[in-house]
Amino acid sequence: MAEDLAHILEVGQRTVPLRVTRNRRAKRMYLRYIPTEHGFSLTLPQRTRFDEGVAFVNAKSDWIANTLARMPEKKKLRFGVTLPILGQQVQILRDPELSKPFKLTATALHIRPDASKSSGEQIETVLKKIVRGELQALSEAKAAAIGRSINRVTLRDTRSRWGSCSTTRNLMFSWRLVFAPYEVLDYVASHEVAHLRHMNHSAVFWSRVEDICPDYRDWKDWLRDHGAELYRFVK
Ligand SMILES: [Zn+2]
Structure with missing residues (x-):
C-alpha cells in the first residue's frame, strides 16, 4: 500500500x-x-x-x-441518542450524580461524565465494558457446559469476523456485538467456545454449537442479514 x-x-x-x-x-x-x-x-x-x-x-x-x-447511515455515539443495546432501545444519558461509572437499565444507560474524554470515547468505553462482561460470562458458562475452560476474552473492531478462538484458548470478539440482540452474543460465544473442541466447521462442530445454543441458526442468519448495521455507530 x-x-x-x-x-x-x-x-x-x-x-x-x-x-x-x-x-x-x-x-x-x-x-x-x-x-x-x-x-x-x-x-x-x-x-x-x-x-x-x-x-x-x-x-x-x-x-x-x-x-x-x-446501507444504513452513520449514527454518532452522543449523550441523548437512543441506541440498540443487547436488543433493547436504550437512551444514553449523562449523569454527574452517579456513584459508579455507569448504570444500565431496561431503557437508559446512565454514564458519569469524564471531562478528560470526548463523549464519543466515553460512551464507546462503557459499551465495551458492558459487552465484554456479557461475552465473558457467556463464554465461561458455555465452555463449562462442554467440559472446557477459556483463557482470556479480548475485544477488537474487526470487519472480517465477529469472533475467533486461538489454540491457547483465548477468545476474541467484535465489541460491535453490543448493538446486536443478546441471543446473537449467545450464538457467537457458543460458536467460538465450540472451537475449543473442534478447530474446524465440520458437521460435528455445528452439532456441538447446537448443544449449547439450540436456536443458533436464527441468530447466525440475523448476523448475516443485519451485521452491516452494527458498523453504523461511530465515535
Ligand atoms: Zn468458526
Whole structure:
C-alpha cells in the first residue's frame, strides 16, 4: 500500500468519502464499500493512472447509489441518542450524580461524565465494558457446559469476523456485538467456545454449537442479514 488519499465523491446531492489506495500486488482496480465511514475505498494497481480510477468510479455510479441506499447511515455515539443495546432501545444519558461509572437499565444507560474524554470515547468505553462482561460470562458458562475452560476474552473492531478462538484458548470478539440482540452474543460465544473442541466447521462442530445454543441458526442468519448495521455507530 503506497498512499491512502482521502477524496470526496459526489453522489446526487450528497458527498461521500472515497479513499484511494495504491497496491503493488493488485492486478486490477476495485471499489469497495466501507461500513464504518459509509463511504468507499478505491484500490489502484501500481501503474494505473489516477484519471483511469476516476473513470472506473464514474462507471460504477449506479452501484454506488444503490449501495448507499441499501446501507444504513452513520449514527454518532452522543449523550441523548437512543441506541440498540443487547436488543433493547436504550437512551444514553449523562449523569454527574452517579456513584459508579455507569448504570444500565431496561431503557437508559446512565454514564458519569469524564471531562478528560470526548463523549464519543466515553460512551464507546462503557459499551465495551458492558459487552465484554456479557461475552465473558457467556463464554465461561458455555465452555463449562462442554467440559472446557477459556483463557482470556479480548475485544477488537474487526470487519472480517465477529469472533475467533486461538489454540491457547483465548477468545476474541467484535465489541460491535453490543448493538446486536443478546441471543446473537449467545450464538457467537457458543460458536467460538465450540472451537475449543473442534478447530474446524465440520458437521460435528455445528452439532456441538447446537448443544449449547439450540436456536443458533436464527441468530447466525440475523448476523448475516443485519451485521452491516452494527458498523453504523461511530465515535
Ligand atoms: Zn468458526
